[in-house]
Amino acid sequence: MSEVVLRADGVGKRFGGFTALSGVNLEVRAGERLGLIGPNGSGKSTFTNCLAGAFPSHDGGFTFKGQKLAGLKSHERARRGLARTFQLPRPFRGLSVIENIRVPLAYAGRHEATEERAMECLESVELAGKAQRMPKELTQVELRRLELARATALKPELLIADEAMAGLSHAEVDQILALLFRLNAGGTTIIMIEHVMRAVTEFSQRLAVLVAGKKVADGDPKTVLSMPEVEEAYLGR
Amino acid sequence: MSDATLPAMPVLPAPRRMGHAAFWLACAVAALAVIAVLRGIGSEYAYFAATFVLQYVVLATAWNILGGYAGYVNFGAAAFFAAGAYTTVAIGKALGLSLLPCIAFAALVGGALGLGTGLLTLRLRGAYFAIATLCLSVVLQTLVVNWSYVGGSRGAYVIRPRDVPWPFDTYGGYLCAVVVVLAAAAIAIARTIEKSRLGLGLGLAALRDDEQAAEAAGVPTLRLKLIATTISGAMMAVAGAPLPLLGSYVEPNSAFGLAYAVNAIAMPLIGGTASWAGPLIGAVVLASLQQAATVTISSAANLLIVGVVLVVFVCAAPHGILGLFKKGAR
16 A cells, blocks of 8 residues: 555634634545545635645644654745645636746746746646636636646646546536546545536545535545435535 | 637847846946037036936936835935935035046945845835835935034035146036946946846846745745845935035035935836837926926926826826837837
8 A cells, every 4th residue: 555645633613703623634545536525614725725834724734755744834835845725717817828828837846947848738638729818818727727737837746636526517527527637646645626416426536525624424426425414414414 | 719729920030138237338338428429518508408417317217226126116216316415415525536536336235225225124015114214305305404514404515626627628517427427337237137148137127026926936036126125226216425525515405305206206207118119208308398398488387297207198198109109120
């Protein structure tokens, strides 16, 4: 069995009196495709933000590649190979498509920020033809691909794809899925946070379910989706 | 529309860009040309007017490094400008140094002030950051008003040296040449930051657009902002350093004047904040207009002109003069 690349130990996060995450434990193995699901407000994005360093967690913490992440800023986590995409695409709107890719290449510190390397990243998401365009000229699915290209430019060992398919058509979901499969085949561990159940079941080797900030299930996708507590969380009693 | 229906655009070759060394050389040549032309005119008023305009070129270019490239609007430009002016007064009086070492000291003081301001305020964004920088101006002015060594509220007289360095015939001409060189250096520094292959300009542009996304892309946003506040602060203080010698007198109300704070923002906005050329164009246009108004109508009309031009540009050309040209090019 491959080594554990990420471990969450009792991660808890509160916003004032509201507990967004409570004692979440999770292990992700190298090369794995993990689906993280849960109804709206279940804490998936909070988990992502805590893992990526955008929010500090109140309890517990993360261990990535055997090193604790506590105290590391977002950019330091990104440089260590922990990349994320955002629910809504957040391109650098004042920069062209290729410049958007040059930012992580210039700052990741592990690779050369050459034009060729930036074009390689864009080719991997089939955006090379729009390298000189501005983000406002891209379609929604192209923005999602740009978001993925920017994350993969960091050469991540773990990628958190946060609702990368929200609002896309059936065919567009397939395009993004194909991209994620390709990345995973190249050795990137992927946590997919998604509401598009077709994509989650097709992609994930394992599913973890968050409900009201707590992990209620973790295991084989078919088994997890048939668990009564998961059905209840999605469909109600 | 899906991209399946759109033919892929051919990859445009990246436009050829002048290298950093070539640009610095071009700035040096331009500075020498300006000095030669002004020396040819040989009028004290021409020296004064050029010094006035070019001081604003330095100030606007410096402001744009933080305000334009990083998107942090600094309302305290007058504080940095006055810090430079009062460094010249204090160092000149304490150590008897000439203008050039005073400018170097002003850069150090402005840089330290910028770094300190950054450390205290850069966790703030938008209006909160702007208000904090405005407060800095009020705090510094109060300190200077109560510091009798530099003249307090009465102000300080600074006598121009009798010896004028070769090849200048008057101190006004020498002062003007120094400011020409400062302006050329400021432009070259701004352009170097903007186009830096090390990524400083890219990083600042990324954090201007989205700080959280920039962090996620590996950009150390806090460090970059501190670098920007330090460089910007140092350059704004350098812009102010020659001020006491320009009029032989400086007092807090004029050194911390609203005109500097407003012009430092208005000039890059009018020229265009995205590039080094924007503040240069904005400063030359606006400062020349103000200088012309001063000698033809009244100096009281200066801020009125700035206000009117700013309103027109904000409404009609929000990306400044450069934005108009880019639109036209498409």
